[in-house]
Amino acid sequence: MLSYIFVMLVAAWIQLVHGNSVNYTLQTDYSGTSFFDKIDFYSGKDPLGGFVRYQDSPNATSLGLAYVNDKNRVILKPDNTTITPDGRPSVRLHSKEVYNGGLFLFDINHMPQGCGTWPAYWLVGPSWPNNGEIDILEGVNTQKTNGMTIYTSQTCSMVGTKQLMTGTASRSTSCNVKQHGTGCGIKENRTTSYGVGLNKNGGGIYAMRWEQATGIQVWFFPRNHLPADLNSATTTLANTTRITMTDWGTPVADYPFGNNCNSTLFKDMRVVINLTFCGRWAGKQSTYSGAGCPSECTLYVENTSHAFDEAYWDINYLRVYQQQ
Numbered sequence: 001m002l003s004y005i006f007v008m009l010v011a012a013w014i015q016l017v018h019g020n021s022v023n024y025t026l027q028t029d030y031s032g033t034s035f036f037d038k039i040d041f042y043s044g045k046d047p048l049g050g051f052v053r054y055q056d057s058p059n060a061t062s063l064g065l066a067y068v069n070d071k072n073r074v075i076l077k078p079d080n081t082t083i084t085p086d087g088r089p090s091v092r093l094h095s096k097e098v099y100n101g102g103l104f105l106f107d108i109n110h111m112p113q114g115c116g117t118w119p120a121y122w123l124v125g126p127s128w129p130n131n132g133e134i135d136i137l138e139g140v141n142t143q144k145t146n147g148m149t150i151y152t153s154q155t156c157s158m159v160g161t162k163q164l165m166t167g168t169a170s171r172s173t174s175c176n177v178k179q180h181g182t183g184c185g186i187k188e189n190r191t192t193s194y195g196v197g198l199n200k201n202g203g204g205i206y207a208m209r210w211e212q213a214t215g216i217q218v219w220f221f222p223r224n225h226l227p228a229d230l231n232s233a234t235t236t237l238a239n240t241t242r243i244t245m246t247d248w249g250t251p252v253a254d255y256p257f258g259n260n261c262n263s264t265l266f267k268d269m270r271v272v273i274n275l276t277f278c279g280r281w282a283g284k285q286s287t288y289s290g291a292g293c294p295s296e297c298t299l300y301v302e303n304t305s306h307a308f309d310e311a312y313w314d315i316n317y318l319r320v321y322q323q324q
Helices: 001-015 032-038 057-062 195-200 230-235 287-290 297-304
Strands: 024-030 039-041 052-054 066-068 074-076 088-090 094-095 102-110 116-124 133-138 149-150 184-187 204-211 216-224 254-255 270-277 313-323
Touching: 024 032, 024 074, 024 102, 032 039, 032 066, 032 313, 052 270, 057 216, 074 102, 088 184, 088 270, 102 195, 133 204, 216 297, 254 270
Parallel strands: 052 088
Antiparallel strands: 024 313, 039 094, 066 074, 074 313, 094 270, 102 204, 102 313, 116 133, 116 270, 133 149, 149 184, 204 216, 216 254
C-alpha cells in the first residue's frame, strides 16, 4: 500500500510539473494600444555596460523606437539610420505591475538578431541580485539557440535535483551570484528558439510558470507547433482567458524549489524587455569575434546603422495568468 501511495504521489507531481491538470485565468494583458499604459521606460545607465542610450517614453515615441503597427502588434526597435558615437538609442521596458508567481506567455513574431545585439526578456526583483532574476529569452550576436538562467543572492543549487526538461544544463549548478556569478543556465537545443532561426520560422510563444509548489519551468512552442490552448490565444483575447496547459509536454527548463533552492529567493519581480548592444557579454572580444562578427563591437554598433534593420521585437502579446 505504501509503495502504491508513493507511486501515485510521484505521478501527481509529474503531472503538475508538466501542466496537465491546472487552470489559469488571465490577470494582465499587455498588447495593442494599451501595452504602453502598463509599462515604464527605463532611461538610465545600462547596468550591463552596453553601448546603448535607453530612451524615455517621449523620445522613444518621437524617434519611432516604440509603437503599435497597423496589425495591432507592438514594435520595439533601436535607431537604425544614424551613426551613434555615444551609444545606439534603444529601449528597455519594465512592467508597472509586480509579480510573485504566475504563468507568463510571451508571443512574438520576431526578435532582435545580429552582431552586437544583446536582447532579453526576463523578470527581476528590486535591488539586484536580491529577490532574484529569471532570464527566459536571452542571447548575443549570432547565437543560434536560446539560453535560460536563474540568479539568486543566496544559496540555490541544482546539485542532486531531478530536473525534468529537454534542455541542457550548464556546468554551473550554483545559482548564487556571490559564488560564481554565472547563475544556473539551461540551453535550448532547437534553432527555432532564437534569433535568425526563430524569425524565419515566424516566431512562437515562450511560456514561463513560476509557482511555489513546482518551481520555475520554461516552455517554448514554435509558431508551427502551438498546443491547442495557445493556438487560439494568437487570434483573440476572448479565447484565452483560461489556459489549461494540456499537452504541453516536458518543459525546456526546470528549476524545482525545495531544500536546494528556497522559493522565497524570488519575489516582487517586474517583467523586462530590452535590447542593449555590446556590453560585458556581447561585447567581449572573444565572444564577439567568435560569433563571426567584424571589427570591434562598439565600433561596429556605432558606425553600421543598417546592420540593425532586423534588430527589433515584434510582439503579439505578453499575458500573465494566475492559477485558479
